[in-house]
Amino acid sequence: MNELPVKPTDFLYMAPLTVLTVVALLLVVIEAFTRGRTRAFLMPLCVVGCLFGALAAVVVARSLSGPVSMFDGMLIADKSSMFLTVLLCAGTAFSALMTPPHQAEYDWESGEYYSMLLLSLCGMVMMAMAGDLVTTFLGLETMSLAVYVLCASRRGSRRSTEGAMKYFLMGAFASAFLIYGIALVYGATGTTDLVLIAERMADKGQEPLMVMAVILLLVSFGFKVAAVPFHMWTPDVYEGAPTPVTGYMAAVVKAAAFAGALRVFGLGLGGDFMPLGHMGWGGAFAVIAAVTMTVGNLAALRQENVKRMLAYSSVSHAGVLLTGLVATGLDPEGPGRAAILFYLAAYGVTTLGSFGLVSWIGSREHERVLVDDWAGLAGRHPGAALAMTLFLLSLAGMPPTAGFFGKFIVFQSAMQVPDNQLLWLVVVGVLNSVISIFYYLRIVMAMYFREPLGEFRPLRSSGITFALVTCALLVLQMGLMPSFWLGMAD
Secondary structure, eight states, X not given: OOOOSSOHHHHHHTHHHHHHHHHHHHHHHHHHTOOGGGGGGHHHHHHHHHHHHHHHHHHHHHHOSSOEEETTTTEEEOHHHHHHHHHHHHHHHHHHHHHHHHHXXXXXXXXXXXXXXXXXXXXXXXXXXXXXXXXXXXXXHHHHHHHHHHHXXXXXXXXXXXXXXXXXXXXXXXXXXXXXXXXXXXXXXXXOBHHHHXXXXXXXXXXXXXXXHHHHHHHHHHHHTTOTTSOTTHHHHHHHSOHHHHHHIIIIIHHHHHHHHIIIIIIISOTTOOTXXXXXXXXXXXXXXXXXXXXXXXXXXXXXXXXXXXHHHHHHHHHHHHHHHHHHHHOTTSSHHHHHHHHHHHHHHHHHHHHHHHHHHOOSSOOOOBGGGGTTHHHHOHHHHHHHXXXXXXXXXXXXXXXXXXXXXXXXXXXXXXXXXXXXXXXXXXXXXXXXXHHHHHHHHHHHHSOOSSOOOOOOOHHHHHHHHHHHHHHHHHHHOHHHHHXXXX
């Protein structure tokens, strides 16, 4: 008698996804029957849903002795997916905490906002647990459709609507590349199961069908992680979206995209599979990583708008993460995967904190998104200036911050690839880290060494204060005591 493809234990191991889905649907129903002030409890419920999702992931991780295949291989529960689930839930919770004061100040309250946050999170968790290309596609689209709505949340802003439309159109093209690439993989291997693809592709690496499939997958994920030359949407969308949404996209959505890329390229197309020459897809990604770091940093040097500057900074950090992805593909048994997970955690708290402060500092009369608008902040709000300096130094990779150790272990994992294949890429990454210091220090110089231009009227909220203080403490803790986080990521 054939074994049933679905086992009762499958529902236990997918508990984090189940919890998040139930709370997201509950928020949709509640929002439909509430109005005005009665919607105030939607944000706390969203945060509670994230906490319960993270708690469920911790419980599942502690019960795992190895990877567990669910629903006939469509999902895989392992400790790396649970680590990513906790990270994504935490990032979403911080984003939710930072949102209400910005909504009230700029008059873009919408009850569906928090349900969209959780629905996008459900897609992210599905990508992190994906064991099949079809599941990856479903997770990616669930995430993307919700994020398109989030980008257009500020309905009265033309920039927000324009950014959402650009993101939607470009995202549709990227999704088409992904689904076509999946179709070609199926045509070459007869399966979309990532584990079976890894088993069957040894003698198919040089087939034109498989080469084209990998190129299409590379283009699709290159768009989702904002890698050059697929990054052109990033500055406009980041500038147009409400600032809390921009931070959410830069930190959480990017982490989810790399979670999906780790599944597809690390699990299904890793190891000895070399469809694009001597280094395989790793060679193509290595070139893209070098160009992404360089173009992102050089473009950021010319920006006067802080949100656009941080957008190009996000592009450059995608290049660093791609370096870790290449190292994982060329040396599957090496530390590349753990390095990516640590870097995603370090980059996530740093980016959420920096965009949180951009949101905190402004007001409806003066949003303060230009570098000159930060002049004199240290004299009026020294704590905020100190926190922003800490976040900027972390983004630049300066010790003793989380960003420094994140870049260090990513470049170290690349150095351990056999035959020094990625030595040149590490050199490019270090040089770009030096370049990035210049535009980050522009904001620091403005805060500490220039006179303020008018009065600061920051947003007052216990939620955003808690989120910013927590992010700042985590940046320091991960920089001073990284061994705890490295042990979890390993």
